[in-house]
Each structure stands twice: as C-alpha cells, then as structure tokens.
Amino acid sequence: MSGNRQVSRQPRGDATRQAILDAAERIFADLGYAAARLEDVAQLVGIRRPSIVYYFAAKQQLYDQVEADIFAAMHQFVLERMAGAGDPLERLLALLDAWLDFLVQRPTAARIIQRLVADLGPRGDNPVRFSETALRDIEAVVAEGVSTGQFRPVSAMHILNGIAAGALFYVCNAGQMGQTRAYDPADPDELERFRAMMHVLARAAVGQEAR
Amino acid sequence: MSGNRQVSRQPRGDATRQAILDAAERIFADLGYAAARLEDVAQLVGIRRPSIVYYFAAKQQLYDQVEADIFAAMHQFVLERMAGAGDPLERLLALLDAWLDFLVQRPTAARIIQRLVADLGPRGDNPVRFSETALRDIEAVVAEGVSTGQFRPVSAMHILNGIAAGALFYVCNAGQMGQTRAYDPADPDELERFRAMMHVLARAAVGQEAR
DNA sequence: GCGTTTCTACCTACACGAAGGTAGATTATC
DNA sequence: GATAATCTACCTTCGTGTAGGTAGAAACGC
Numbered sequence A, B: 001m002s003g004n005r006q007v008s009r010q011p012r013g014d015a016t017r018q019a020i021l022d023a024a025e026r027i028f029a030d031l032g033y034a035a036a037r038l039e040d041v042a043q044l045v046g047i048r049r050p051s052i053v054y055y056f057a058a059k060q061q062l063y064d065q066v067e068a069d070i071f072a073a074m075h076q077f078v079l080e081r082m083a084g085a086g087d088p089l090e091r092l093l094a095l096l097d098a099w100l101d102f103l104v105q106r107p108t109a110a111r112i113i114q115r116l117v118a119d120l121g122p123r124g125d126n127p128v129r130f131s132e133t134a135l136r137d138i139e140a141v142v143a144e145g146v147s148t149g150q151f152r153p154v155s156a157m158h159i160l161n162g163i164a165a166g167a168l169f170y171v172c173n174a175g176q177m178g179q180t181r182a183y184d185p186a187d188p189d190e191l192e193r194f195r196a197m198m199h200v201l202a203r204a205a206v207g208q209e210a211r
Numbered sequence C: 001g002c003g004t005t006t007c008t009a010c011c012t013a014c015a016c017g018a019a020g021g022t023a024g025a026t027t028a029t030c
Numbered sequence D: 001g002a003t004a005a006t007c008t009a010c011c012t013t014c015g016t017g018t019a020g021g022t023a024g025a026a027a028c029g030c
Helices: A012-031 A038-045 A049-055 A059-082 A088-105 A107-118 A130-147 A156-176 A188-206 B011-031 B038-045 B049-055 B059-082 B088-105 B107-118 B130-147 B156-176 B188-206
Strands: none
Touching: A012 A038, A012 A049, A012 A059, A012 A107, A038 A049, A038 A059, A059 A088, A059 A107, A059 A130, A088 A107, A088 A130, A088 A156, A088 A188, A107 A130, A107 A156, A107 B107, A107 B156, A130 A156, A130 B156, A156 A188, A156 B107, A156 B130, A156 B156, A156 B188, A188 B156, A188 B188, B011 B038, B011 B049, B011 B059, B011 B107, B038 B049, B038 B059, B059 B088, B059 B107, B059 B130, B088 B107, B088 B130, B088 B156, B088 B188, B107 B130, B107 B156, B130 B156, B156 B188
16 A cells, blocks of 8 residues: 555544643652553543553653653743843843743643652663753853853853752642642742742852842 | 660661661662562562561551651751851851761662652651751751841742752762763762852852852 | 445453562571 | 571462454545
C-alpha cells in the first residue's frame, strides 16, 4: 500500500492522548514515578488502564513523554519571555521571572523537577535533563553579563543553585507547612513579594545590588 | 544520644539496627520510598530481608525512623553551630552554614529532604516535617533581627525558600550534570565559593548586603 | 445507496513477576 | 537452657504487560 493517509487528521484519539499526558503529569507529580500507578492515571482520565497502553507502550515511555513536554514548554516559555530584554541584567531577571511564573502556573511540573533533582545522575536513555537545559539557558546570559563587565565574575551554576532553586522551593514548599503557615504560591501578593526578593538576590549575586 | 534503656543488653543487635538504618538512608535517598526495596537494604547490610523485620515491623516504620533521625541530627547540628553567635546576622549566617555543612557531609539526608518537599502535604501520622522544623529555627533568628531593626522586615519563609533551598540544591544537583559539568559538593574550594555566595545572598535578603 | 471490509479506540480477562510480610526452624550468646 | 538474632520457606497482594475481543466510524466496491 502506498501511503496516503494523513491529509486531515483530527481523530478523537489525540484528545485522549493529551488527557492521558495531563493526568499522568498530575499523578507522577503527586506520587513520584514508582508509586504512581497506571490505574490512577486511567481513573483520572476516565478510561481503563489498558487503553493507556494503546497510546503509550509502557509506563516509562509515558513518563518520559511527560518530562519531555515539561522541558519543552519551559524552555519555550523562557525564550518568549527573554525576547524583549536586551540588557544582560534585564535578561537575567526575565529568565528568572519566566522560571518562577512557569512553575507557579504549572506546579505539577515543579514537583516533577523537584523529584528529578533528588535522583542520581542522568539515566542513560534519557538525555534530556532539567539541570542541563536550565544551566545552558542561564550560561548564555551570565557569560554575556560577565564579558561586558556588567556582572562580577560569577558561575552560572551558582545562580542556578542559589536562586533558581528558590523558585522551585517557593512552589513545592507551599503545601508543606501546617494550616497556620500554608500559603498559596499563585496568590498575586505572595508571588510579587517573592519575585521582589528573588530580584534582590539576583542583583546581589551578580554584583548589582545597590550600585 | 539515642535511647539506651536496658542496661546490660546485647550490643550486637543495636549495631545491626544502626547498620540497617544507615543502609536504609542510603537506599531511600537513592531510589525514593516506593522504589526502594527492603531487599536492597538487606543486601547492603549483609543480612537477609526478614532480619530487617525483626528490628522494624514494616517498611514504613523503617523509613519514619530514618527521617526522624535526620531531622534530629540536623536540628542538633544547627543548635551547636549557633551556640557561639550573638549578633542576629551572625546567627543567621551560622544557621545557614550549619545547614549547608550538614547537607554536604550527609548528602543522603539532602536527597531525602529533596524528595520530601516534592510530596504533598504532611502525612497524618508523621507530625515531624522538615520545613516546619527548619522554619521554626529560622523564624527565631529573623524575628530577632527584625525587632532590633538590624534586618529589614523580611519573612522567614522567604529566607527558607530563597536561600536555604540553595544549599539543598547545591548538594543534590551535583550529580545531575553531565561529566563535563559535574562537581563535588564536598570539595573545599567549591564549597567555600558557594558559601560565600550564600552569605552575599543572605545579607542582601535582610538588607545588609555591603555592611 | 448499501453491504463489506478495515481501522480506531476502547474494553475484559489473565498471566507473571516482584515485593512485603508471616511462620517457624536454626544458630549464636550468655 | 533461655533468649536474642538470624535464617529458610511460604503466602499474599499488587501492578504491569499481554492477548484477544468488540462497537462504531470510515473507506471501499458495485
């Protein structure tokens, strides 16, 4: 059979596939890979477990796709937000803001990344790593700022570990407090307070604190 | 230190018990609770699996004990390190240094905490929570600095999320990079560079960036 | 237009391995 | 010889992956 198939593809299967990915992101974020059951995902979607296998051959593949989608979306989000900024400091702050906003609006992604960082080194078959991607994004900006003399010589790794980590924590830690201290990371006031502090820290890190 | 109630009891079992706890901390840190197998722990200790059950009735109890030991040791470590400091800023830096040093010398604890923060709210039966404990420690110091006017009004939560998170990341993230970028968090040079940056951030956060 | 066929998107049922926990025997220690 | 410590062997549960089936839509032949 000579192939002439996908002219106007809009099978309802695509919607199901996306629903499975959404549900899986939620379940993997809540429970972690090992504790997450395909049964949970199926229930959230409203289908039976083997139907998931129809779209994703194995649990690991489903997870890998969830992770890949998160990285892609995050990287894309960062690029869009940085498009307007020219000044290195401005670009650095835009980058950090992008991370913060992305994680706040998609806390499941934050928790998946949080778990990822706890794991041991990269799995062989999954070359896409959060920290690598994130580091590359940051390195470009930092290198520019340092080369123009606008930043003090500072390692991108330190910015990542010292500041970007805060954005993750801000989101993940919200649910960790008791009722008295719990906060909503998406609350505009709360978010802007944290953002302001993150900017202060970033300026301090690159040596632009009060100049 | 740890409970030593029965006076002339066989120390042999106590040693095994501790060996199990040490091995379990390692395995739980590496794999997370769900993926960790008691078989792995037993193998690391050099005993058979049911022998673990002789000391800990169930996997969950073993894990809870590991977690409790970590929190106790960390809190103790912080108290000792802060004993000498009087000035609020000095005390804050001592607290952060204590966290950093504790996590660096016990990276398994760092990874367990990292996973913990990814989980949803507190489990009912396990009242001891990292973030609660850590926050209480920090709140005392921050409240003092703010009341004396030495700190700008800043929330302890922000210090926790913005700065303490960095220490965790610094340790956990070390193994996440590719071979080219991997670093050893315990390397003295590396550690002191990160510590210096953390101090800069802390001073900036409380408004003491340049003294 | 209408039967036939094929494909999509699900389903039920089951087989199999993996892991936690249990029972009771066995060895070491005093 | 009693008690602590560890073992072997077994049971049970649970979750994945697989095999195979079915309703309905789309494509096809005439």
